[in-house]
Amino acid sequence: MAILQQRETKSEVMIAAVDLFYTKGYHATSIREISSKAGVNVATVSYYFAGKQGLLEECLLAFFEPYLDLLQKVADSSILKNDPTRSHMMEAAFSLIEFQQQNHRFARFAWREVTMDSQMVREMTSCYLRKEQYIWKLLLAQDIEKGISIKISPSFFLIQLTSMLSMPFLQSQTIQELWNINPSEKHFTREYSCILREWYLGVTCESAITLG
Amino acid sequence: MAILQQRETKSEVMIAAVDLFYTKGYHATSIREISSKAGVNVATVSYYFAGKQGLLEECLLAFFEPYLDLLQKVADSSILKNDPTRSHMMEAAFSLIEFQQQNHRFARFAWREVTMDSQMVREMTSCYLRKEQYIWKLLLAQDIEKGISIKISPSFFLIQLTSMLSMPFLQSQTIQELWNINPSEKHFTREYSCILREWYLGVTCESAITLG
Amino acid sequence: MAILQQRETKSEVMIAAVDLFYTKGYHATSIREISSKAGVNVATVSYYFAGKQGLLEECLLAFFEPYLDLLQKVADSSILKNDPTRSHMMEAAFSLIEFQQQNHRFARFAWREVTMDSQMVREMTSCYLRKEQYIWKLLLAQDIEKGISIKISPSFFLIQLTSMLSMPFLQSQTIQELWNINPSEKHFTREYSCILREWYLGVTCESAITLG
Amino acid sequence: MAILQQRETKSEVMIAAVDLFYTKGYHATSIREISSKAGVNVATVSYYFAGKQGLLEECLLAFFEPYLDLLQKVADSSILKNDPTRSHMMEAAFSLIEFQQQNHRFARFAWREVTMDSQMVREMTSCYLRKEQYIWKLLLAQDIEKGISIKISPSFFLIQLTSMLSMPFLQSQTIQELWNINPSEKHFTREYSCILREWYLGVTCESAITLG
DNA sequence: TATGAATGAGGCTTCATTCAT
DNA sequence: CATGAATGAAGCCTCATTCAT
Incomplete structure (x- = not known):
């Protein structure tokens, strides 16, 4: 006790x-x-x-660790199941949106803090963001294997995807005030997944894959 | 003197x-x-x-005022010329990217600061971002008149566009480290315009319009 | 501890x-x-x-509160005893002189500070000085009931009395330098009570009352 | 010009x-x-x-010099005229009250500042207040020669008189709030002279002298 | 485990003053 | 005569931290 x-x-x-x-x-x-x-x-x-810095580090870890774990988990199961009719990339994206919505305060604060360049942030960037990039590349490769073709260069594709994942939380106030989309509300997950899906359909060629 | x-x-x-x-x-x-x-x-x-806050305000204004002026100027000239073969929306976007590249420090700092919610920031948001939104809607309407059709909802389209305009500067470190695109370098303007164009082509239907 | x-x-x-x-x-x-x-x-x-202002407030209270308490106490006991042969008003005055002599630094500083017109001072004035005035009026009424008659108007009488109570502490330097009366010395209490008594005898008619 | x-x-x-x-x-x-x-x-x-201190000094002089001049002038003319039916002491007092009323801001500030003990104040005190004391003693001696007898010791008499001259201006706020006598208003001169006269009558024996 | 007292460092601001004009 | 730019010193306050308990 x-x-x-x-x-x-x-x-x-x-x-x-x-x-x-x-x-x-x-x-x-x-x-x-x-x-x-x-x-x-x-x-x-x-x-x-x-100390205060220690608190910051733990708070950042408390966001980035589960964030990466979730991505990893989706990637793992995707490899296991290897379902040719689903874009596991999009599934990962939807999961991360849901996770961030549930922890939207963490998300905004974490993405904003990554914007500063202190030593600690650089270390974290090196550690976590690289891992994230690695997994995304893996997932993209898998999707491509399944026959999905992207109209734009893979690099641009990933840049757009990852920034679309953090943007609504980081710029939540602007987003909310101008477009009335509120990351702090539960149904945001559904709404924003919709936006993501439309974007995805725009930049990929039609295929047999369904978006969960 | x-x-x-x-x-x-x-x-x-x-x-x-x-x-x-x-x-x-x-x-x-x-x-x-x-x-x-x-x-x-x-x-x-x-x-x-x-005082320090006064300095902050002037610094923010020193970014947002020319930013908006530029957008306004492009919108005005676009209405004047009314060239049916060009997307003035994209031209505005390219101009703003160039402007921000030339003032990339201002840009990162300004977009990040807008992320906090102090009273002052909220007032600035109300003033500037609304004007920005208004102009974008105008430009979008013009483009649509010219026969461009967007595959996704206009709201989603504008959200994606505006966030793509600030994102590379706000998250410059991440972008640079992971994708080797550096907003502080001169040729970034060209490169990122390229990304923007690809995105635009992805989400709009083909038409007679050329992207400058 | x-x-x-x-x-x-x-x-x-x-x-x-x-x-x-x-x-x-x-x-x-x-x-x-x-x-x-x-x-x-x-x-x-x-x-x-x-903060500094808080320190000021506590210092002022540390003077005015016991000052008023003392006055109140004398007034209360005066009502209880109701001794017809004593001017309880003068007794209160003597007590306050003694109290101020013992805290002559507090006294000078407090009376001087009351001379400024900040918001805080005004609030204190409203609170304490009014109470003081109220008690004096009570004591005066009691003395009059006992048969003491004052040659001057009651208002003038009280103004003279109250200002004679603070004056030697407030203008202590002048008083000391010119008349060699020093409020910081112990025997000042006796000396000044003497002055007060003479004044009192001058402005009241003779009666059976003795001045303690 | x-x-x-x-x-x-x-x-x-x-x-x-x-x-x-x-x-x-x-x-x-x-x-x-x-x-x-x-x-x-x-x-x-x-x-x-x-410098600021120089300003202070000039402001203090601008009060004390005419104050003393006035006192001196009354004393001089009193000696010249030597009118046995008037208390020139009281006349001086009335003049000083009038002078202070006309410059009540100066008066409050000057008397308050004299309350501090900086080097400069001490020098001023030495210079001006001694002269003042000297003149008062002279005037008192004259009055006594004329046959006025005071019931209290001359020292106490002068202490009371001089403190009654500065008190209403120094503690103007208190006085005003509690007794509704306002040194900033023109008719204060008359009212307060009345108080002074009553005090004077209280502490002196009746005589042939009239109070102007 | 958790706290309240006390601190040293540093932050922002204001002040009175100076100097060139 | 009068001013505006610029400054060094100092003022108050807040901060994160430590230590004994």
Whole structure:
């Protein structure tokens, strides 16, 4: 139970932190705000995360790790099943949209923070984004094997895809205000998958593949 | 000459500021860093911009104002010429890419800052982004009149277009590291216009229109 | 004991603050001076008092609250005893002189600060001085009931009395230099009570009342 | 005319300064506020007064010099006329009240500033207040010669008198709020002279002297 | 495990002043 | 005479952190 309590306190701090990072950004948020929002003492934050930077790292990991795990999982099962009638690439995309919608605060904050260039961010970029790229290339290769042909160059295709995955969360305010699409609402997943699908149909040639 | 000198000092401060904001973000940058980079006294910043926030505002305006002016100018001339063989929408897009490439630091910093939700940002969003949206809708309507038909819904089309305009600058590090496309280099304009064109061809039906 | 330690640090800061406020005035005193005089860190001041203004407020309260409490206490006991042979009004005056002599630094600083017109001062004035006036009027009415008759109008009487209570502390330097009466010395209480008594005898008609 | 213009600018600055000193005190007032209130450039203040402290000194002199001159003038004429039916002491008091009422802002600010103990204030005190004391003693001696007898000790008498002369201006807010006597209004002179007269009658024995 | 006291560093701003014009 | 640019110093405050408990 002691352990549980620790877990609880710790994750409450993280939730409060992400909430504030999401709104104001990492540097504009003080650990005093975080701790008071979480209802714990200021020292507790340093105690659990060894400083503010440690908290940031854990928060970023708490987003990127499951993000990559999910992508990996979809890729693995896709290889296992090897269903020729489905674009597992699109399936991965839909999953990631759903995951991000469920953690949209994490998503916005994480993608924004990756925009800065501190040493820590560069290290994370090197580690996670490369893995992500690797998996996408794999999935793309698989789709192509299945007979899907893309009208544009594979590089451009992947750039467009990956940026479409982060964009609505990163620029959520703009998106929401101008187009009335809100990544914080549940049905966003369905709506945005629709947009993705239309884009996909636009840039690929028709084939026997169905989009889940 | 006195005025000139003032202008010089002031714009040197702005240049230094944008450089640092671009790299580390607004809140992580201290005005001491800015002033020492600009080679002026700390107090000079507050003297010219009435505080750090004032500096931020002027920097944002220094990006969004010409950005919108450019878009407006292209829209105006497009209406004047009314050349049925050209997509003035794409021409606008190319111009904005070029403008942003020439001011890529401004661009990254501005789009990132728009990601935060402070009061000031919200006011700017209301003012500038709405105007931008309005012009795009106008241009789109014109293109459609000319006989271009888009395969996806107009809303989705504009969302994709506008996010493709900011994305490479906002996520420049990721883009560069993974795909070796560098928005800070001159030839990026050409390369990225290429990507845009392919996307455009993918989501529109063939027509007599040529893309400049 | 932790609480004790806190109290100690906090009150050491207050003592240092009043010492400096007394000498140079609130605005001319920096919290650096205060903290260094108190032997604590600069941040400690803001930690305990939430800023310089908070320190000022607590210092003023630390004077006006006991001041009013004392007046109230004398008034209460005066009503209880209802001794027809004593002017409880004068007794209250003597008590307040003694209290102020014991805290003459507080007194000078407080009365001087009340001289400024900031919002905070106005609020304090509204709160404390009105209560004080109310009690004086009560005491005066009681004295009159006992048969004391004042030669001058009650209003003028109270104005003279109250200003004689604060004057020697507020203008202590002048008083001391010119008349060699020093509010910081213990025997001032006796001396000044003498002055008060003479004044009182001058402006009231003789009666059976003795002045304590 | 050039000289006149200088005079005008200079005195406009002084008027603005006293206005602000009166309200917020010397240290809480910045020369930027003063200069902007006076409608001149910041540098002008340092130009005319050789710094902020110089401005303070001139403002204080601008009060104490005419104050003392007035007192001296009344004393001189009193000696000349030597009218046995008038208390020239009271006449001096009435004159000083009138003078202070006409310059009530100066008065409050000056008496308050004398409350601080900086080196400059001490020097001024030494110079002016001693002269004042000297004249009062002279006038008192004259009155006594005329047959007026005071019930209280001469020292106490002078202390009471001088403090009654500054008190209403120094503690004007309190006085005004509690007793509705306003030193900034013209008729205050008459009202307060009345209070003074009653006090005087209380502490002196009846005589043939009339109070103007 | 969790806290409150206390701190040193640094941040932003304001101030009074100077200097060239 | 009067000004605007620019500055160094200082002011207040907030921050992240540590330490004893």
